[in-house]
Amino acid sequence: MKILVINGPNLNMLGIREPEIYGRATYSDLVELISAEAERLGIDVSFFQSNHEGAIVDAIQGAYGTADGIVINPAAYTHTSVALLDAVKAVGIPTVEVHISDPDLRDEFRKISYIRQACVATVKGKGFDGYLEALRILKNLK
Numbered sequence: 001m002k003i004l005v006i007n008g009p010n011l012n013m014l015g016i017r018e019p020e021i022y023g024r025a026t027y028s029d030l031v032e033l034i035s036a037e038a039e040r041l042g043i044d045v046s047f048f049q050s051n052h053e054g055a056i057v058d059a060i061q062g063a064y065g066t067a068d069g070i071v072i073n074p075a076a077y078t079h080t081s082v083a084l085l086d087a088v089k090a091v092g093i094p095t096v097e098v099h100i101s102d103p104d105l106r107d108e109f110r111k112i113s114y115i116r117q118a119c120v121a122t123v124k125g126k127g128f129d130g131y132l133e134a135l136r137i138l139k140n141l142k
């Protein structure tokens, strides 16, 4: 089983700023944690992070015909991007939306998620463990 893990804008800054919201661990710690769980689950995992909406659309399209599942934290694009919603719908790959924090408990504008309606599940407010839960959700769909 192949899963692509996509992280959106500013998540490359994990561990550098706002530790009170996102913790002290870095993006490479996150990649390491997910890789270890994927190995345990027998999943072939790959990673993509970008600060650019179009690049994320390209990554979702690139998963077509190659990935069995997508885990995506679209970060701020969660709350703005119809393009990401359309891309997930277009490829038809089971996708889990993940958020490190719980956006529903923060600013009003974070309560909207465009991508959510195309996702099989949303995991939020569980820190980095949310990505591991997302892997297990996708594995259990198979």
Ligand code: CA2
Binding pocket: 009, 010, 011, 013, 014, 015, 016, 017, 018, 022, 073, 074, 075, 076, 077, 078, 098, 099, 100, 101, 102, 103, 110
């Ligand atoms: O909780 C999440 O995972 C979010 O997707 C993170 C986004 C935010 O816009 C969403 O509402 C919820 C922001 C990611 C920014 O990441 C940073 C990491 C370190 C320092 C500064 C920002």
